[in-house]
Amino acid sequence: MSKVSGTPYYIAPEVLSEAYDEKCDIWSCGVILYILLCGYPPFNGDSDTDIMKAVKKGKFEFPVEDWSNISKEAIDLLTNMLKYSPKERLTAGQCLAHSWFKNNENPARGGISLNAVKNMKLFKSDRKLEQATISFIVNQLISKEERNELLSQFQSWDKNGDGVLSREEIFDGYKQLYGEVKANEEVVSI
16 A cells, blocks of 8 residues: 555554555554553654654654553563564554464453543544544445545535535535435534
8 A cells, every 4th residue: 555544643654655554554543552551652752744744754652651561461562563564564453463462362351541530631642543443434434436436526515625624514515415405414514
């Protein structure tokens, strides 16, 4: 695959280089697991550009104040899911066979940061975790053709090209499809 798409917090470095395969999803799942265990992302910044620079570097840490309660097995799994080189990164099967899952009936019982909930509340993600989860689910449920059709439709509605549909852009898009009355109903519903 070669098209850059994804949410900055969760995007793998090789996606930014426009040459990637399914291992980019292991990276994204590793980022989500990291967040769930400590409450903040391993790659962060004040803007999307800063976040992507951090992802490109691929350097992350396990600060003692938030990771002292996390099992060595969980840290090992994360370290191997977030390997910078996709060739060195675990496969999905290897992740599921990892000792963190194998040795724990309930992997969450292996410990989470005592500050995880507080950190997650402070994590100013503007619903990025929710958006990434929805994006991941959608990408698993639709075909490549359907995804390309949706992307094309989105881009045609996104008049200013900012990657976000405003209320007006959604209204204009629906207006072209259904007329003004139905478009207004849809926008109000959304």
